[in-house]
Amino acid sequence: MRNLRYNRKKIIILGLILICLLGLWRFMARNEETFELGHEPYISLYLHQKDETIRIKFEEYLIGAVAAEMPASFEMDALKAQAVCARTYAIKKLLEQKKFPQQADLSDDINSCQAYIDPADFAKANPKHHKELLRRIKKAVEETRGVIMLCNGEPIDALYHSTCGGRTEKAGDVWLKDLPYLNSVVCDYCAQSKHYATVQVFSTQQLKNNIACYSTDDLEIKIIETTASGRVKNLLINNVKLSGEEFRRLLNLPSNWWNFEIKKGKLIINSRGYGHGVGMCQFGANGMAQDGNDYKKILRHYYGHIEFNKISYDVLD
């Protein structure tokens, strides 16, 4: 009887210790120190189209992020560069502790975070080769496990875009704030992209439909300011000033890097690249990998003043 009481007391104490440990682990999982403590964290991910939140291991999440953000058929070192970008980008978001809908840590909405595709959805979208493609992405994530980019000891804002068109853009020319690692660099590797050069033709009616201030049949456009890389910063359209970004949105242009000609009342826009042009050029990364550059060399080309670090969450795994 005494033994039984003693054992019961022991079980209760052990139970309490277990509850405390679980609580501590949950607390750690919600805080940035997690990345120093030795366990790969679980994150909560908001899926905006399904309007639901899932719980997933961080490195598993990266497989879905890379699968959604870069063609899986790209070279292995381009996929590895993308994995490091996606990991660094996500870590920065986690450290900011900004909550997404449903109090999630991250979101798959590209307007506020980076894209993610569930492996089952990826298989449906790639019915023929999904196993091989997914195997390649897993390999890229696993072989860069934990690797992130830092500048002055902080994870960088690892922005990337599809195709720069020959030169990337510096952050200050897009978002007003210059960052030492987001400068404009030459890219000789993305000519393979179908977005490298595009031509769009707009009729007067299309312009009237898309641009509110445009109401006359006499079209007059003047580029009044360009960025250091040559992208359009400000323009006048029939004497109304628009930013390059507004104009791009109104006409759904692939980028802000364009020139134009007017022929028979039609506006012809010749664009270069696709996306904001800041950070890593994904097609350029693929071209560099085809040329034999490894993922670190690729990333060092597009991001200046960076160092690599490995998150130590494998210590206790």
Ligand SMILES: [Zn+2]
């Ligand atoms: Zn490029």
